[in-house]
Amino acid sequence: MQETQRSADVLSEEGSNSAKRRIMSGMRPTGRLHIGHLFGALGQWAQFCKTDEAFFEVADLHALTTAFEHPEQIRHNVVELVLDWLAAGVDPARSAIYVQSHVPEISRLQVLLSMIVPVAWLQRVPTFKDQIEQLGGEIATYGFLGYPLMQLCDIAIVRANTVPVGKDQLSHLEFGREVVRRFNHLYGPTLVEPHGTLSEFPDVDGTDGRKMHKSYGNTIDIADDDRTTEKKVRSMVTDPQKIRRNDPGRPEICPVFSLHELVNGPRVPWIEEHCRSGALGCVDCKSELAERLNASLRPVRERRASLDAAQVDEILADGAQKVRAIAVETLADVQTAMKI
Ligand code: SF4
CATH class of the missing domain: 1.10.240.10 (Tyrosyl-Transfer RNA Synthetase)
Structure with missing residues (x-):
């Protein structure tokens, strides 16, 4: 009951219902996308471009939390990922498409917010606990523990009020909202508290009958x-x-x-x-x-075939510029509030 109420709060009011939503979402550049992505998230993203102010992030720093020993593929994957997005109808003229590491204000915000986040809040995020159990502590790094905080910074830096989430990500978003509330309580209203808009897509079956997933080798790829x-x-x-x-x-x-x-x-x-x-x-x-x-x-x-990597570079440079125009201001406001 308590959990249901909390979920309802996370998904409530202005974020999901306001006329002008500012939406932020992202994906990690870990390889080619498959038709499950195309008929799920990307269809929704293409729609957001028409109706909302949309920010789409290639989360290369997030990719490093688990791929830090093999980073050589990340840059190549960034280009492949953006090509898949563009091919699926995500419109760079009506959104900002950018790479997380090209916006240094995100990492700086993470350092500042890390000062006020109790470690126990991060340790109790269910996905962290699950991963540690599944992987036997193999990726129990500081960066991985801070993953949900970095996600919040992705959202907070552009002052997004709406985040598309699956039911399994509600706990991440609730963690982020708690951090925002704590910050605003300590230093005065500065950060926007994001709300979720539920994006549940039915799982697409893979070629072996399990859920289509890259790690199962059962995908049909867009490319x-x-x-x-x-x-x-x-x-x-x-x-x-x-x-x-x-x-x-x-x-x-x-x-x-x-x-x-x-x-x-x-x-x-x-x-x-x-x-x-x-x-x-x-x-x-x-x-x-x-x-x-x-x-x-x-x-x-x-x-997809008509696009080339040079166009992707231009789109990403343009996206970073759009985001940084907001991010610099957000960071300045946070620093002022924290008196540094
Ligand atoms: S069992 Fe055979 S005929 Fe029936 S839906 Fe599957 S592939 Fe088609």
Whole structure:
């Protein structure tokens, strides 16, 4: 009950409902994006560009919290990530797209706010506890412990009032809001308390039937070509009880069917019926899916292929300039409030 109330508070009023929202979101540059991102977060981001003031950050410092031993891929991944964003319709003319480390005010704000954050607040953020349990303390670094504070600084530096969050990230946001309240209580109203706008997307099934996730090696990537997509779709698992072509299948447990639901709208009832009756074989079902996926991804892929790294550099330089115009002021206000 207490948890429910807290979630409602985090998601409440001005942030999610005000006419003019300032939205901040980001992703870590850890590799190519897949269709789960495209049909989930990126679709929403493209929409934010039309309706809100939007800031999209490539969180390269966050990537270092877990990839500090292998940083050589990060720069390359930054470019790949931005190409995926642009291809998906994120509009750099109607948003700010920037790299976290190009805005040094974020790190400086983190140092200042770290002075007022009790270590216990960071230790109790559930994702920290989970990671430590899962990884046996392998990444129990100072930087990793401070991850949620850096996230708050990403948001606070641009004075964003709205943050798209999944249910599992509400505790991060609540931590950030507590830090803002503590700061404003100690030094006077200076920082904006961000609210969440819930962005729950259904998980997209990967080729092996588990949730599509880079670390499982089961993704269909935005940047894949048609043949790679066909190959991946052909390799997908299906209903294990449908062994011969005429065996009746169970679409509700088949990842191929769940991807049909994403991209093959009007044909879905027909596929469901003919899978169940055994009239549709998995080979044909997969061929149709590969065709539909490639058709719906074609404009995105063509847009991606028409862009080059030089454009990305320009976009990122422009984005950093837009953000720093706000960030310098926020930092100055924080320093004034803290009398340094
Ligand atoms: S016919 Fe299609 S939906 Fe049915 S089990 Fe085979 S691949 Fe899955």
